[in-house]
Amino acid sequence: xxxxxxxxxxxxxxxxxxxxxxxxxxxxxxxxxxxxxxxxxxxxxxxxxxxxxxxxxxxxxxxxxxxxxxxxxxxxxxxxxxxxxxxxxxxxxxxxxxxxxxxxxxxxxxxxxxxxxxxxxxxxxxxxxxxxxxxxxxxxxxxxxxxxxxxxxxxxxxxxxxxxxxxxxxxxxxxxxxxxxxxxxxxxxxxxxxxxxxxxxxxxxxxxxxxxxxxxxxxxxxxxxxxxxxxxxxxxxxxxxxxxxxxxxxxxxxxxxxxxxxxxxxxxxxxxxxxxxxxxxxxxxxxxxxxxxxxxxxxxxxxxxxxxxxx
Numbered sequence: 342x343x344x345x346x347x348x349x350x351x352x353x354x355x356x357x358x359x360x361x362x363x364x365x366x367x368x369x370x371x372x373x374x375x376x377x378x379x380x381x382x383x384x385x386x387x388x389x390x391x392x393x394x395x396x397x398x399x400x401x402x403x404x405x406x407x408x409x410x411x412x413x414x415x416x417x418x419x420x421x422x423x424x425x426x427x428x429x430x431x432x433x434x435x436x437x438x439x440x441x442x443x444x445x446x447x448x449x450x451x452x453x454x455x456x457x458x459x460x461x462x463x464x465x466x467x468x469x470x471x472x473x474x475x476x477x478x479x480x481x482x483x484x485x486x487x488x489x490x491x492x493x494x495x496x497x498x499x500x501x502x503x504x505x506x507x508x509x510x511x512x513x514x515x516x517x518x519x520x521x522x523x524x525x526x527x528x529x530x531x532x533x534x535x536x537x538x539x540x541x542x543x544x545x546x547x548x549x550x551x552x553x554x555x556x557x558x559x560x561x562x563x564x565x566x567x568x569x570x571x572x573x574x575x576x577x578x579x580x581x582x583x584x585x586x587x588x589x590x591x592x593x594x595x596x597x598x599x600x601x602x603x604x605x606x607x608x609x610x611x612x613x614x615x616x617x618x619x620x621x622x623x624x625x626x627x628x629x630x631x632x633x634x635x636x637x638x639x640x641x642x643x644x645x646x647x648x649x650x651x652x
Contacts, residue, residue: 365592365596366596366626366627367593368466368589370385370387370464370466370585370590371385371387372461372464372487372494373392373460373461375440375455375457376459377424378431378432378456379430382455382497383495384442384497387620388444390444390445390450391414393440395440397412398410398412398421399413405506407422407427407506408420408423409421409454412441412452414452417450419451422506424455425454427505428482428497433456439454439455440457440458442455444499445617446503446615447503453499466586466587466593468488470485470486471485471587472484472485482505483496483498484585484586500536504538516639517550518643519550519551522551524651525552528554529555529577529578530555530645531558531564531577531580532555532581532582533559533564534557534559535560535587539635540557543638544557546639546641547641547642550642552642560586560587560589561586561588561589561593561594564582564594565594565597565598568598577607578649579645579649580594580598580607580609581612581641582595583612584615591611591613593627595628596627608648608649610641610648611629611632611633612632613634616632616634616635630648631648
């Protein structure tokens, strides 16, 4: 295990760090630890494409106050987000320890300016507890707290932070085909999604399409408990799950459903901002029937129609 995460090429990071990353469906993840001001935070290795020393940025007119500017990285234009400003933390003077974490979410790359990067830890999703009322003003952008020995590390909702700053690049409701609404209305869909914004967006989109019978849970563990409690009734026709969730992630949930819990025939659709090459293959290995990247919310209806034979 490396003591320091230094600047590497994208290929090196993905093959070296991500190469040690877990077999499919183990309910584990690897987290890069970093600091912003006096706070310690974590980000899933699978979101990270590169870690760089800070470079000069180009200013743009009418920038959001939390955007420092843009950089050009291998022919790509990437916005640089001042994470301290975005979460309301104090900003120490820039030092040699500062880093840019280049992350990819929802098919968009951003560079997060942080104040130091330490090391990678392998943890279980069970170690990440829901925040409830955090009391630090971060509860609306925090998906969980990692308890590690004497330390408490916050896992931020990076998608929400980026969406709040760059809403034009976030998920939006999409026009859907309503011609089959009458055939969809009797299908019950169970959804596991920890983001309140995403739950609302999913509710609006699927309801408009005619999928009116929706059951929402906030993590894979709750979804599994809901399925088990309804098992004898046979009321649930399909499952839509995120990947990143406290307590139990979507890959582990899918593996349990397909291999251990008697739900092999139940369609499971993974809907995540992390549908990249590596994670797509992980989804296949745990038995997912379909995988959709989160910007493509309109495709959810098409995939549900296909999986549920709605014609």
